[in-house]
Amino acid sequence: MAERVLEIRGLEVTFRRGEERIRAVAGVDLTLAAGEALALIGESGSGKSVTLRQVLRLDPERTTEVAGSVRVGGEEVGRLDRRGLRRLRGGRVGMVFQEPLLALDPVYTVGQQIVEAIRAHEPVSRAEARARALELFRLVHVPSPDRRLDAYPHELSGGLRQRAMIALALACRPQLLLADEPTTALDATVQIQVLLLLRELQERLGLAILFVTHDIGAAVEIADRIAVIYAGRIVEEGPVRAVIRSPLHPYTRGLLASRTEGALVKGRRIAAIPGSPPDLARPPPGCAFAPRCSLAVEACRRSVPRLEPFAPGHAVRCLRAPEWAASAA
Amino acid sequence: MAAPAVPAAAEPAAALVRSPSFWRSVFARLRRDPVALAAAAVILALLVLALFGPWLVPVDPYASSVLRRLKPIGTPGHPLGTDELGRDMLARLVHGARWSLFMGVTPVVLAFFLGAAIGITAGYAGGLLGTAIMRTIDVFYAFPSVLLAIALSGALGAGIENALLSLTLVFVPPIARVAESVATQLRNRDFVEAARASGAGALTIVRVHVLGNALGPIFVYATSLVSVSMILASGLSFLGLGVRPPEPEWGLMLNTLRTAIYVQPWVAALPGAMIFATSISFNLLADALRSAMDVKG
Numbered sequence: 001m002a003e004r005v006l007e008i009r010g011l012e013v014t015f016r017r018g019e020e021r022i023r024a025v026a027g028v029d030l031t032l033a034a035g036e037a038l039a040l041i042g043e044s045g046s047g048k049s050v051t052l053r054q055v056l057r058l059d060p061e062r063t064t065e066v067a068g069s070v071r072v073g074g075e076e077v078g079r080l081d082r083r084g085l086r087r088l089r090g091g092r093v094g095m096v097f098q099e100p101l102l103a104l105d106p107v108y109t110v111g112q113q114i115v116e117a118i119r120a121h122e123p124v125s126r127a128e129a130r131a132r133a134l135e136l137f138r139l140v141h142v143p144s145p146d147r148r149l150d151a152y153p154h155e156l157s158g159g160l161r162q163r164a165m166i167a168l169a170l171a172c173r174p175q176l177l178l179a180d181e182p183t184t185a186l187d188a189t190v191q192i193q194v195l196l197l198l199r200e201l202q203e204r205l206g207l208a209i210l211f212v213t214h215d216i217g218a219a220v221e222i223a224d225r226i227a228v229i230y231a232g233r234i235v236e237e238g239p240v241r242a243v244i245r246s247p248l249h250p251y252t253r254g255l256l257a258s259r260t261e262g263a264l265v266k267g268r269r270i271a272a273i274p275g276s277p278p279d280l281a282r283p284p285p286g287c288a289f290a291p292r293c294s295l296a297v298e299a300c301r302r303s304v305p306r307l308e309p310f311a312p313g314h315a316v317r318c319l320r321a322p323e324w325a326a327s328a329a
Numbered sequence: 330m331a332a333p334a335v336p337a338a339a340e341p342a343a344a345l346v347r348s349p350s351f352w353r354s355v356f357a358r359l360r361r362d363p364v365a366l367a368a369a370a371v372i373l374a375l376l377v378l379a380l381f382g383p384w385l386v387p388v389d390p391y392a393s394s395v396l397r398r399l400k401p402i403g404t405p406g407h408p409l410g411t412d413e414l415g416r417d418m419l420a421r422l423v424h425g426a427r428w429s430l431f432m433g434v435t436p437v438v439l440a441f442f443l444g445a446a447i448g449i450t451a452g453y454a455g456g457l458l459g460t461a462i463m464r465t466i467d468v469f470y471a472f473p474s475v476l477l478a479i480a481l482s483g484a485l486g487a488g489i490e491n492a493l494l495s496l497t498l499v500f501v502p503p504i505a506r507v508a509e510s511v512a513t514q515l516r517n518r519d520f521v522e523a524a525r526a527s528g529a530g531a532l533t534i535v536r537v538h539v540l541g542n543a544l545g546p547i548f549v550y551a552t553s554l555v556s557v558s559m560i561l562a563s564g565l566s567f568l569g570l571g572v573r574p575p576e577p578e579w580g581l582m583l584n585t586l587r588t589a590i591y592v593q594p595w596v597a598a599l600p601g602a603m604i605f606a607t608s609i610s611f612n613l614l615a616d617a618l619r620s621a622m623d624v625k626g
Contacts, residue, residue: 056526082530090527097526107541117527168527225343275554 003073005176005208006032006055010068013050013232017063022280024050026232027068029307030210034175037202039219039240041255042229045277048212050228051180055210056089072176092202094169098159098181104153110164111149117171136167140197159190167289170201177201179211183218189283195221216259218245223279226314228252231278231288234307239316248316248325250293287318358621371610380429382423388426389489392578410596413444413589414584416594420579422603428578430502432571434485436493440500441551447501448508449543453535463509469502473545478561482570492571498562500554507550511543545622553615556608565606577602 013025024046024158032038036189039239053059055070057077070077072092080088089095097103105113107166114133117125124132130149139146140163162182169177179198183191199222202209213219219226220240227237228249236249247253275292278284286293286301293300300319310325318324359365378385394415409418415522451462481495515521524534527578547578563580565571572578574585582600590597 058522060527086528086530088528089525090529095523096527097519097523099519104521105520105538105541107545108537116529120528120533168523171527316586 003034004031004035005049005073006030006210007071008068008149008175011051011054011070012067013047013054013059014062014065015063016065020281023283024280025054025300026283028232028234029228030234032176032208032210033277034208034285035202036225037199037211037223037226039211039213039223040227040229041213041216041219043214043277044227045232045280047232048229049073049180052180052210052212055178056087056093056095057085060101087121090117091220092174093176094171094174094175095183096165096179097163097168100158100165101153103165104161104168106153108151109152110156110168114149114168114171117168121172131168132171137164137202139170140164140167142167143243157179158186159193161192162186166201170205174207176208177211179209181213182211183215184215191218192221198222216244216255228255231283232280233288233304233317234315235289237317238311242311242314246325248310248321249318250295250320251289267278295324337593353370355618355621359617362617364421364613365621368610368613368617371606375426375430375607378423378426382426386420388417388420390416390424391575392416399589399596401593402595409599410593412586412596418599421582422579422599423602424578425579425582425603428557428572428576429559429563429604432492432562433555433607433611434495434560436496436500436558436562437551437554439497440554441503441547443497444501444504445508445544445547448505448538448547449512449535451505452512453539455513455516459509463506466502466505469498470506472567474499474557475561475564478566480563480571482565485569487573489572492562492565496565498560499561501560503554504547504551508543508547511546512539515539515542549615549619549622552618553612555611559604559608
């Protein structure tokens with residue numbers, strides 16, 4: 001097996017808000033090898049972004065309780081001091097945000113921001129850093145890169161802005177790229193270009209990508225593996241093809257059924273999953289999906305099922321999955 | 330595996346104009362604004378008067394004459410008349426520009442640095458420290474600015490330095506408050522988070538991202554305070570707490586000419602007209618600057 005770039009074991013994240021304690025992540029395990037792309041799929045509030053942000057320990061430490069382990073290249077992120085954390089952020093790990101217009105500073109040109117990011121990590125001159133920035137802009141296929149470096153974020157189109165953001169994230173040649181819904185804020189036609197770009201970069205640079213999205217279509221485009229997260233736990237994980245073709249968890253099946261593609265036949269309704277996600281301040285004792293699940297039995301409501309391997313590389317957290325899969329086959 | 334061909338994002342060639350710097354684009358917008366141009370012209374003229382006035386009007390503003398007291402506007406030799414001691418009004422108004430601008434601008438500049446530092450610290454630090462700083466500032470804020478200026482310079486004693494000091498202290502709280510609110514908003518912006526995610530330390534974030542974004546709005550606000558400062562400074566001089574006679578400061582001139590208002594109303598109104606023109610120009614320029622800098626893309 002290739003080198004493990006990212007290893008998350010038993011990650012639990014709890015936010016304190018006044019008296020309430022919100023358990024956003026309730027035990028997530030993830031491994032990412034070098035050059036591998038993993039898509040973490042879930043709806044709003046499922047804990048997908050929190051998991052991602054915890055790789056760089058971005059959440060305010062005063063109000064966040066973290067348990068479990070996050071290792072980047074074998075190094076425990078939770079134990080890093082301030083300097084180690086700064087080296088990690090933007091150094092070994094780059095991050096792409098959802099809305100590039102908000103994530104780029106409006107008063108500096110995109111070139112200045114990339115130069116600043118490079119010089120924060122490496123002792124290079126401004127001219128060298130600018131040459132690197134130009135190289136990065138070519139890498140992410142920005143047309144007329146030398147002029148675009150001098151543009152302010154608001155002067156670029158959405159797609160170019162996201163390319164600039166990716167260039168910024170890659171400024172210090174990270175091994176791991178974290179992408180927090182990088183295509184959600186873009187037009188449909190631009191989305192696919194950005195996804196193809198990420199895929200190309202992953203192959204060309206041997207980059208590992210952890211990609212958070214609620215868009216299954218985008219996940220299929222870019223990922224080698226998919227992990228579906230629900231109420232702070234991974235409910236299903238496996239190779240893209242296996243998860244899409246033979247989903248095992250009822251939640252995954254519900255997600256796939258609720259896609260709009262192919263469902264736009266006149267008069268046909270888009271299938272929706274009934275009910276709403278559980279309150280994370282008061283999670284149910286058993287399977288978090290049980291209250292919305294048509295297959296749930298008494299045992300589902302008693303204890304949280306384990307994530308069990310089902311096929312090679314394909315695991316599911318559902319008591320009924322083996323039974324159900326056998327009857328469907 | 331073959332890399333999939335990624336089409337470069339298509340862009341119209343017209344968009345390829347090299348982007349001007351932020352300040353250059355602000356000035357370009359200001360140049361198209363007639364009100365801003367007029368206000369800037371007035372301020373420029375006042376600056377010229379303040380710097381070169383004594384050479385432009387080589388008349389002694391202190392030379393008094395009992396015989397030539399309170400001459401009307403248009404008197405030969407005294408185009409703007411004379412004051413109650415027979416001193417040439419034109420010379421006094423021109424020499425007064427130096428005093429009045431100095432008294433208007435200096436406290437604001439000092440308060441700009443002090444208030445911005447305090448406010449940005451409080452806003453970016455947030456939490457207990459931020460609250461402590463801002464509640465202390467609020468104590469000063471509770472007093473009306475005129476009252477505070479008078480009370481402070483009264484307590485410190487009359488004199489120019491004390492007047493400047495008290496005006497500075499009057500302007501620190503409002504500037505600090507604007508700086509604090511701007512910094513608080515910035516702290517939660519995505520690009521500050523993105524900067525953290527790319528390894529920037531707290532100091533870098535404040536220096537580069539917070540200052541870069543906050544100084545503009547704070548500067549605009551401070552510009553609008555120049556007029557208030559001028560009026561307050563004139564008020565202090567009027568009360569005998571700022572510039573002292575026989576210096577030709579506009580507020581002071583207004584005070585001493587007050588007794589002549591029934592004899593020569595137009596002459597008595599001249600210093601007030603200067604204060605009015607200057608302060609409204611600063612206000613209009615601040616407004617124009619605010620809208621010219623508002624380029625949220």
